[in-house]
Amino acid sequence: MSNALNVVPTEDTVSTGVRDTGVIAEGLADVLADTYRLVFKSHAYHWNVEGPLFYSVHNLTEEHYEDMFGAADELAERIRALGHLAPTSMADIVARSRIEDATGQLTTEEMIMDLAQDHERIAHRFHALIEMVEERKDPVTEDMATERSAFHEKAAWMLRALAKSS
Secondary structure, three states, X not given: OOOHHHOOOOOOOOOOXXXXXXXXXXXXXXXHHHHHHHHHHHHHXXXXXXXXXXXXXXXXXXXXXXXXXXXXXXXXXXXXXXXXXXXXXXXXXXXXXXXXXXXXXXXXXXXXXXXHHHHHHHHHHHXXXXXXXXXXXXXXXXXXXHHHHHHHHXXXXXXXXXXOOO
């Protein structure tokens, strides 16, 4: 009798017409890693921001990290739908991500600009993913990446606009 708890996740062959699913899954894992790191950074700034813009920054960062947390799940599920395993360790997330931890105590303006730059960095990675999946016949990932890029571009714009008032 088999035990339902002894099942080990495996990669599967998927035949939906998408080419090079492994390459796409790697690209998705990279933007997933960036997203996950930026969720944490946005949350940390959300907790620690102070000053006259506290309310605005506190609420905006909360909107951002909540959106990105949901997006991380969608990205991981897309990797699985392509037949591959999503990242399973924080070490893998950190190694894949281009999002860096800030050093020292940042002012509110520095936090805002740091987040804006990170959102722009992720938007660039999504743009690269879009180009890569176009030639591999993966409209589902292309649509997802386009939607996520639009979110990050808007987030960067909102943060930059907020910093102008400080």
